[in-house]
Structures are given as structure tokens and as C-alpha cells.
Amino acid sequence: MTAPSPSPAAVHLVGGGPAGLMAAETLAAAGRPVVLHDAMPSVGRKFLLAGKGGLNLTHSEPRPGFDTRYGEAAAALAPWLDAFPPQALCDWAAGLGVDTFVGSSGRVFPAEMKAAPLLRAWVQRLRQQGVVFRMRERWLGFERPAPAPSSDAAEPAQAPPPLRLRFAGPQGESTVPAAACLLALGGASWSRLGSDGAWVAPLAQAGVPIAPLRPANVGFHVGWAGQAAGWSAPLRARQAGAPLKPVRLRMVGPDGTVFDRAGEFVLSDYGVEGSLIYAAGAALREQIAATGACTVHLDLLPAFSLDKVRADIAHPRGPRSLATHLKSRLGLEGAKAALLQEVLHRGLPDTPEQRPDPADAAALATLLKAWPLRLVAPRPIDEAISTAGGVRLDTLSPGLMLPPGPALPAGVFVAGEMLDWEAPTGGYLLQACFASGRYAAQGLLRWLHHTGA
Template identity: 45%
Template sequence: MSLARNSERSSRMTLQDITTDALVIGAGPAGLMAADALADAGYSVLVADQKPSVARKFLMAGKSGLNLTKAEPFDAFMAHYGPHADALRPMIERVRPEDVANWAQGLGQEVFTGSTGRVFPKVMKASPLLRAWLARLDGMGVTVNTRWRWTGWKDGAAVFDTPDGRVSVRAKAMVLAMGGASWRRLGSDGEWANTLNKKGIPKVSFGPSNVGLTVPWSPHMAKNFGSPIKNARFLAGDMENRGEAVISAKGLEGGGIYPLAPALRKGATLHIDLMPDVTEEAITKRLSKPRGKDSKSNALRKALRLDSAKLALLMEYARPLPDAPQDVAKLVKALPITNATLRPTDEAISTSGGIPFEAMNDGLMLTDMPGVFAAGEMLDWDAPTGGYLLTACFATGLWAGQHAARWIADQGSAAAF
């Protein structure tokens, strides 16, 4: 099945006014999961997305291997959501990591768990899973319309600019799942916030999350562009993460630093422990041995056996090297990257900020807009990559969809927006 199938079908439509049980705006993981839940409850569902094809960010993430979730003890899993863990817990309890794996397998996509606990489809791609999911939704009667850009509400209906002109949709419930404000070219432009603000819905300002750092390197670092920093510990504020990063022409990129975005957004300085498995005392002892005729930098290289990338970083930020071995050891264990700044929000994998949980009830319905629910990265929560981000998108989408279905069952008439 072509991913453009529903788009082609919608391009032949000439409807200007539509009525449906449920309207979902945004065809990413959260929106599709909400549509799945609503259709499973027996309701007619229309999904609208502004881009020419659906789930573009999902597909982009899958190009390097789609990390669906992470297999680890549930409390450890939830700890990665930081201050938002309590709000998300009841939703993720419904969609635990094992449930995500079972869901993918139910769509015919075998999964495997890597050595770090990360769960991937065996094909290491997002497109087969997405095709199977869209086929399931099509079989349930879900209509997916692409190139539909939502412009707000008028006379109790949601209004869209479409290839066939302006279309209004009247629904009994509406689920918003339009993403945050990163990767604008893939559809998450955050412009929905202005529309909701006109309705009195508050928004926490967007900020970059899971994003690299801009570092104004000195010229001698150019030969290290593309080099990985392996087996390091990255620290910022009260947060730390062990992993890898890459030295790029722009600065630093990689999973080692992405989880530290909450602390870096607050202005904390990034520190790198270049030798996480060796104590400061042991490093001091190595550096205290007589260096003979070696220069200070050569003696350091021989004593610590740092690879070229780590040695370059140390020289970039510690030169001139202190005379006292203990002072050098302190730098090796916590090298400050003092002039680094976060990359722009649009370059981030995800964003913090969005609709605060305080503006919604327990079912993710906007308290000031009965019948309107929200899910996914539109909500103000933050999570690292590694399966946490995607799992919460699935979980909030399912939760919003199920509660929207209950709303329809209880109300029985079209909502007025």
C-alpha cells in the first residue's frame, strides 16, 4: 500500500462541509494512535495532516533504526521523564514498553532487544510498520486526508485549507496531535499555539530538547570533525549521562549529550568526564610519574592513553595545562565546555513546552474547551530519545483517543468549539 493512497483519495473529494464522530489533527504516532482508539470504539474518524504524507518525523527517526521503546524495569523507565513522570505515569502504565513491542508484532513487525535494552523492529525501518498501521486503520474505516492545514474554528466547526478549497469539519470530539516546534519541514511548526491562545489556552514556551550544542572551536579542532567521543560521561547541573558524542563542525552531537537538555536549557555548563572508569586519584598518580624529556602534553598523552578526539578536547579547554597533576586530573574528570550553547529549536529532535497538564483534565481534555483533547509532543513534557519519547507519544495518543471515545458516548452530539 502506498503511503500516498489516502492523499490521492482525498484529492478527488469536493466536499466543503463534513460531519464525523471524531476529528484527529496530526497524523504522527500520537494522532494515529488516537484515531486507532476511536475507531476501535466504533466511531467514524477523520484524520487531517498538513503535509503531503503522514508521520514524516516518525519515518525520519526510522532511517537510523526505529527505536520503539526500551526494555527495563518500569520505575527506571519512568525516571527518564523527570518532573513530568507523575503526570505521564497512568498513561504509560497502559502502554508499557512490553505493550509497544507486542503492538508492533501484532502489526506483523518482529522486534528485537539490543544489548542496551533498546527495542527495534528487525527490519530497522519505520516504513513497513507505518504501512501495516495505515492498512489497519483503513480497514477500520479511518479516513486520512493530507495537505489539510488547520486554520482554527468557525461556527462550531474546525476549518481547513485544502487542495479542494476551504473545508469545515463538525465532530463530536477532536484530538489535537500536531507535535511540538522542531523539524518544521516535517510538520511540527508549533503554530497551533497561536490558535489555541486565542481561545485562552495557555502554553509553556517551547525549548529545544534532544539537541546538539554549538561550540566555536579553535582552528586546530578541524582535523577532529566527525570523530566520536566514546565511553565518556557527560554532566550538566544535577544531570549526567554516559554515552557517546561526535565532534562536528558546528559543535557536539549525539546521544551522550541529548538527555542533558533540561539542565543545559537552564544555563548549566556541560562537563565531560573523559575517563569515567578511572578515579581522579588514579589519574593523579599516573601524572605524578617523572616525565623525563617529554613535553607536558606528550607526557599526558602517554600517561592517560587518551584517543585523539579526547586529547584534542582536553587541549582545547585545558591549555595551558596546570602544573599540579591533581589539577590536571580534575580537568580530565570534569572538563568544562564553557562556550557551548544549544542548537536552535528547529534543529532539535523534540521540544519541551506546550500545553501544560494543568490546562487539561485527567483525560487530556482541555478544561476550557470541552470535547477537545491533546496528545503527543503538543503537551508540556520532556523525554530523551532511546524509546522514551516515542513510547510517551503512543501512550498519550491512546489515552486521549480512549477518553475522547468516552466523551462521545456520554455526550452523543457534536461539540461546539
């Protein structure tokens, strides 16, 4: 009689966002028992919030253009996207009964523009696959091994400690031994939904290199040298929330790269926010960190050439006011007209030379084609849509395992927004989170196979 083969050891997953849930699905589908812990009473809270904005799941932009949205991290992310490309994400959603469509901007959304139906169907399927959900269990770190007794002999290199995860739960603290674990703890924004970045301390203590967490896809404060206030009171009162579209934003980044793109954003009480600002956000943030401010130039009339704008402004306007003249000839109104007023009547921007004489058509045209917007600080990280920084990608094994060390057990894998990559909005964030969850779980399965666990 042959002995029954032992059931495979359970994998412990921490973090039930898109990355963790996708990892759970991959592991369970491979026949591994999976226990998923999350500090919150339910999983996917940020995913549900993303659903309030329509749930932009991914983008229809073909690869390799798609990959370039991840900037410097693009090469490191390519294998994740190979493992779970955008089309696979759409097919996967369809498998959960959620059809997707491509919006006019190329962004991909579920037909219902909501996250709840997808999450509900997904969690139900995971339960059927045997995934055990342990809610209200906060991961605190790894159990630290007792220090070895000292001896006079030369110390051998310290072996990694056994993998034991510490949790704080409703019943107090507990320690869980695991064959392997996968952390998908998210970034550090919207902390009330669970992603609070508190994982940085225990991982740093274990010797994991972590790039500082910074806000990404977030608004920026405007400010002008020598002036306490940002926008003038009239602009804040009348234009906060007003869209600025279409507009073109140009800047030279700290490394000399030129950002020059058309799009839209909104004026806010404190400054500016919205997709075009988010797209330029990484360069804006780094420039501000380096020099304290970043001036970008806005083409408020991107549909018209400088010559056309100049000629239209110079066209005789009779008794009409300048504002009426610009509106009728160039369609300049609303938030765009308010920006002109900021310069002409409220003493912006910084230097008097930049303030044109309203009678000087050439100077006015130059201002409308290159309005100097000075940004001085990003909004706080807790407000951000996503987080830059995190576990450094160059420290990870090709399967996304952390390198074991004296304070770091072997068999710890990581996925999702807690890794050091960033991308603009447009579906690129969720796509990378899903794909990294799939890819890290595949790496974990290979590692278990090799170690025989």
C-alpha cells in the same frame, strides 16, 4: 418496526504522526467513524525520519524507573503509560508483523531497524478499519462564533461555541462540524516534515495555556567568556564529528539538582551533540536561559581514579612527548586529547588559573577529571529531535480534553509531542506519543458516551 439506530457521529483527528495514528486506531476499533486530516501529502513523515536512525521505539527499562525519564511530568504521564505500557507497544508492533529486539543499551528497535514497513502495514490496517485519510488539509483553528448582540441586561456566562474545525485544503478553506476532535499536531522541529508549531496561535487565541516551545534533544554551542570563537580552528578541522566516549558529565542544575552520568557524545563544528548532552539538555537549556551560559564538568577518564591519573602523569616519561605519554599510560587520544590541547595551547577555558602548567601532574590530572565545558546556546528548534513546552498538562481533563471556554468548544482532545512534557532520546519520546494517543482516544470515547453523541 424499530427505527434503525443512527450511525455514530464521526470523530475528526488532526495530525497523522504516531500519536494521531494511534488515536485513530483506538477510535476505529471502538466502532467510531474516523476522519484523519493532515497538512502533508502523507502521514508519519517524522516517524519515517526517526526510522533512519534505527527507530528506537521504546526502552526496556522497567517502570517506575522508566517514568522518571519524563522528569516533572512523570506523574501526569503515568496513566498514559498504564494505558499503553512499553510491552504493549512491542506486542502491538508484533501484531503488525514487526518483531522487536532490545539493543545493548536497553533501547528497543524493530528487527529491521526501519520505520517504513511498520508504517505501511499500519496505514493499510487503518484503512481496512475504515479510517478516512484527508491529506493536504491544514487545520487553521476553530470557527469563531459571531458575537452575541449586546444588551443592557447582565450577560450570562458564555457557553462554549459549537465544535467546527477550519481547514485550508487544495479546494480552499472549509469548515467541518464535528462531534469531537483530537489534535495531535506534534512539536515545532523539522517543520518541513509537517510539525511546524503553527497550532500555537489558534489554540492560544482560544484561551489554551501553552508553555513556550523550546528545543529538546539538540546540540549546544560552546563559547568562552571574552572569546568570539567556540572551538579552535584546528579542533573544528580535525575533530568535528569525533566521538567522546566514555565520558562522565557532571553539573548542578538551576534548582540545585545534580546531574552526574556516564555516556557519550560527539564534538561538532559548533559545539557538542549526542545522547549524553541530550540527557542533560533540559537542565542545560534552563540554566543558559537563566544566566546566559552553563559550565559542566567532563571526566575524560572515568575508568580511572584521580590518584591513578595523577600517578600516571607523574610517571617519568623520558624523551616522550606529553601527548604520547598520556596516550600510552592512560589511553588519552582523539577527541579527548584534542580537548586537552584546547586548554594547554589555545588559551581555554576562561581563566588563566584554570590552565594548568603541563609539568604539574596534579593540576593536569584535575583538568582531565573535570574538564570545564562552557555551553552558551542550544541549536535552533527546527534542528531539534523533539520539542519541550506545549499545551500545559495541568489544564487538561484526566482524559486529555481541553477545558471548554467562551472561545473553545467542548470535545477537543490533544495528544503527543504538542503537550508540555519532554524526555531524553532512548525510545521515551515515541512511547509517550503512542501512549498519549491511545489514552486521549479512550478519554474521547468516554466523553462521547457521557454526552450521548
